[in-house]
Amino acid sequence: MGLASGALGSVCGAALAQAGDAKYPDRPIRILLGFPPGGSTDGPMRVLAANASKTLGQPIVIENKPGAAGVLPAQMLQSAKPDGYTIAVIPQGVFRLPYTTDINWNPAELAYIIGLTGYVFGIVVPASSPIKTMGEYIAYAKAHPGELTYSTPGALTTNHLTMEQISRVANVRLNHVPYKGTSESLQALLGGHVQSAAETSGWQPYVESGKLRLLAVWGEHRMPRFPNVPTLKESGINLAQSSPWGLAAPKGTPAAILSKLHSAFKQAMEEPNFKEVLKPYDMEPMYMSPDQYRRYATAAMSREKVILDLIQYKKNSG
Structure with missing residues (x-):
């Protein structure tokens, strides 16, 4: 009798879960975003959220949680219910968390929804600099070991670690x-x-106004806005970096809910206004399915470990 009632309870629980999935969503969804309002992540995400909300029939609210290089939302997913009502923007920095921070969860085990786009990176110098090409930049660095300075938005950011690779x-x-x-x-x-x-690409207006010189971009292709500026690969450095980002839900989110979210945001990406909002930042759509995004996350974690090992970074040592 106990076994029968236990089995019955399991069946009833599964039926209730399926019923819940079927009516999803029946209230607003929130997206946690680890950067301030405005800018190259917040702007495109707001357009996508508005597009997807039409498909899902519920408001999608962006909650900005800036700080810690954009990784706070991924941390917050660990205490969120896996019900599809709290999802997060996942930046590249999430994949290096196991090696830089004490965490008890695996970023590869998040419930990945969709890959959306990536950033444009480049190396800039003042227009008055004698350095005019990436070749000259490297030559100057070789002639002045450890003296050529470069700024980034922070230590252990993608900017910093890619420069270490370069x-x-x-x-x-x-x-x-x-x-x-x-x-x-x-x-x-x-x-x-x-x-x-x-x-x-925050340097874009300064390059266009003649205050800064763009030496190289880090993507696989040249930027349409600056067609004469080579990529790193074209400059003899066999690297490319676009720091893809997208959406994920807490581990354990039901497949039916993930499927609905994926479908809605894929349709949102296909709306013309998404490409339009990316244009000022010279970004392009970079679609990844849930499975592709999960595989990307696993591979990215391996790459981040290699890079951090190269710079001999030790967790908790700074």
Whole structure:
């Protein structure tokens, strides 16, 4: 009798869960986003949320949770119910958390929903700099070991770790100067406090106005806005970085709910206004299915460990 009632309870529980999945969503959904309002993550995400809410029939509310290089939302998912009503934007920094922070969860085990887009990175110098190409940048670094300074929006950011990779591929020593965000980093460069900056496309207006010179971009392809600027690969450095980001839910979120979210956001990506909102940042859609995104997460974690091992980073040692 006990076994029968237990089995019956399991069946009833599964039936209730399926019924809950079927009516999902029946209230607003919140998206946790680890960056301030405005900018290259918040703007596109708000357009996508508005598009997807039409498909899902419920409001989608963006909650900005800035700090810690955008990884706070992934941390918050660990205490969120796996019911599809709390999801988060997952930046590249999430995949290095196991090696930089004491956590008891595995980023690869998040319930990945969809990959959306990625950032544009580049190396810029003042227009008055004698360095005019990436080749000259490397030559200067070789002639002045450890002296050529570059700013980033912080230590252990994708900007910083990619520059560490560049320095190793090119066999040079560079001097990293971290700041608290892109704005501070670029102002340091414009103010003459550093010789170069490794930044996302916040440098675009300064390059267009002639205040800064863009030496190379980090993507697989040249930027349409700056077609004469080569990629790192074209400059002889066999690296590419676009720092893809997308959405994930807490581990254990039902497959039916994930499927609904994926479908809604895939449709949202296909709306013309998504490409339009990406244009000012020179970003492009970078779709990944849940399975592709999960595989990407696993591979990214392996790559991040290799990079951190290269710079001999020790957790809790700074």
